[in-house]
Amino acid sequence: MKVLYIAYSCSPIAGSEDRVGWNVSVAMAKIHPVHVITKIEHKKDIEYYLRRNPINNIMFHYVDIPNLYKRLFKGFLYSGRLNVWHRQAFVIAENICNKFDIDIIHQITPIELRAIGDYGRIKNIKYVCGPLGGGEYVPNGLKCYKRGHYTVEILRDIMNRWYRFWFNVTGRLKRCDYFIYANEETKYYLGCGNHVETEIAVDSICYKKENTLKNKCVFLMAGRMIYRKGLDFLFDAIEEIPEDKRYEVRIIGDGPEMQKLKKRWDRSKKLQEHVIFVGRIPFTEMKKEYDKADVFLMPSIRETTGSVLLEAMSNGIPIIAINRFGSGLLLNENLGWTYDGNTKEEFITSFVNSMVDCIEHPEKVRRKGKNMLLVAKEYTWDIKARHYDEIYKKLLSRGFSK
Structure with missing residues (x-):
């Protein structure tokens, strides 16, 4: 042939x-x-x-x-x-x-x-x-x-x-x-x-190092900063997370929405406390970010699938993503958290609940991360x-x- x-x-x-x-x-x-x-x-x-x-x-x-x-x-x-x-x-x-x-x-x-x-x-x-x-x-x-x-x-x-x-x-x-x-x-x-x-x-399976940041949950989001990647939606969700929760959201990437997002970040004490803009980095440096992270975030409002999902999976990191598009095909309750809704408020509540569950239950994060590595071998x-x-x-x- x-x-x-x-x-x-x-x-x-x-x-x-x-x-x-x-x-x-x-x-x-x-x-x-x-x-x-x-x-x-x-x-x-x-x-x-x-x-x-x-x-x-x-x-x-x-x-x-x-x-x-x-x-x-x-x-x-x-x-x-x-x-x-x-x-x-x-x-x-x-x-x-x-x-x-x-x-x-x-x-x-x-x-x-x-x-x-x-x-x-x-x-x-x-x-x-x-x-x-x-x-x-x-x-x-x-x-x-x-x-x-x-x-x-x-x-x-x-x-x-x-x-x-x-x-x-x-x-x-x-x-x-x-x-x-x-x-x-x-x-x-x-x-x-x-x-x-x-x-x-995926090319290969990358066994994740144990995270040294034990006192908080580290979320990672990576992608081009365009409107359909859902950064405004993510920021709305962060604003609704209870004040006593310890977590960090690291954002990798750059793009046309960055200036607007930075202005919103400047106006919000809560975003400044929890969100870090890392900027655009070489693909070869992403492994270091995956090693730091506990959970990967995919807040996209429209997406075919997103290659970063399997990159996260191959690094043993569970995912929070919408229960639609290609992510709905990849994820289940053993591999991460999916959110959905009919109204803006329902989507935000569902996303917030997923993030809070990760923050409050690190044992779930570790278990689902190990499951990710097993499933990644099939991809x-x-x-x-x-x-x-x-x-x-x-x-x-x-x-x-x-």
């Missing part, structure tokens, strides 16, 4: 989707010959890495698009750039399939539903797409935290509806042989496809590659009708 991965995001040195594109491809190369199509911007990093760490059984191909589209399609219009790139990549993919007798094309990144390629038009291959995200929306009770960003959310909704309509009309969805979804919300929204599984995995990239291999074999056993 020969596999071609469509991985617009694919880098050996970055995180998030780049990490997915790279690690799935490298893990599958241990099993089958692999070709990867990715964007030209990754070429320098990939070739630099491969000169020092040669990998057998894998070949990279690079696709560029005119700078006009890069300047035009930014922010919430980014899917326009992705679809232009797919049209360029399609020509390369067809040539690779003909030259190397490819059996499977799998689009692993981008994972958003607005950027599904049309590689199912290529003859004598099976086309797999996903895990796909992008169909998730901010819950009603958290919509107040979209304040100042309603236009973006409305345009995102319009674009989602347009692409769903267009892909159905043109038959693009029917030409995909197998869909995988990153969360239930996206599967429901697209209305077709197969199963749901997280798009993320390695090699296991994910073997699972995809099973899907590919089943598809190929059905033969070709196109």
Whole structure:
């Protein structure tokens, strides 16, 4: 079997989707010959890495698009750039399939539903797409935290509806042989496809050192400071935690919301007492932060899954996250705490109760942390590659009708 991965995001040195594109491809190369199509911007990093760490059984191909589209399609219009790139990549993919007798094309990144390629038009291959995200929306009770960003959310909704309509009309969805979804919300929204599984995995299991800060619970939050990461929601919850509780919240990252958050921090004695802005740090330094932390916080109001969840899991740190999106797929009562609600007040109360439970019951935190390490072993990239291999074999056993 020969596999071609469509991985617009694919880098050996970055995180998030780049990490997915790279690690799935490298893990599958241990099993089958692999070709990867990715964007030209990754070429320098990939070739630099491969000169020092040669990998057998894998070949990279690079696709560029005119700078006009890069300047035009930014922010919430980014899917326009992705679809232009797919049209360029399609020509390369067809040539690779003909030259190397490819059996499977799998689009692993981008994972958003607005950027599904049309590689199912290529003859004598099976086309797999996903895990796909992008169909998730901010819950009603958290919509107040979209304040100042309603236009973006409305345009995102319009674009989602347009692409769903267009892909159905043109038959693009029917030409995909197998869909995988990153969360239930996206599967429901697209209305077709197969199963749901997280798009993320871990490299290895990092056994956590015993925390030396025994007199308080240390919470960790990491991510880009944008509105949908829910920092305002987190701050509202912290303001409601009883005064006698001992805890610390360490926030890793930077971004456009930082200045506003810092101003709010300046106005609140309680936030100043409990919240520490660490700022942006190299990925290699995150292990030190995980070693300090007792519990990981994911206050996002809209999220596909979040690669930091499995990073926390692989470091033996239990998680507090919403019982929706990809986190609802990963977590249960033995691995962390989930919060939910119908109103803003219910969401805040649920989140606060989870944090207080961590502060008051360190034995629960330790027990769930140990459970995290056991479960993380089931989410390695090699296991994910073997699972995809099973899907590919089943598809190929059905033969070709196109």
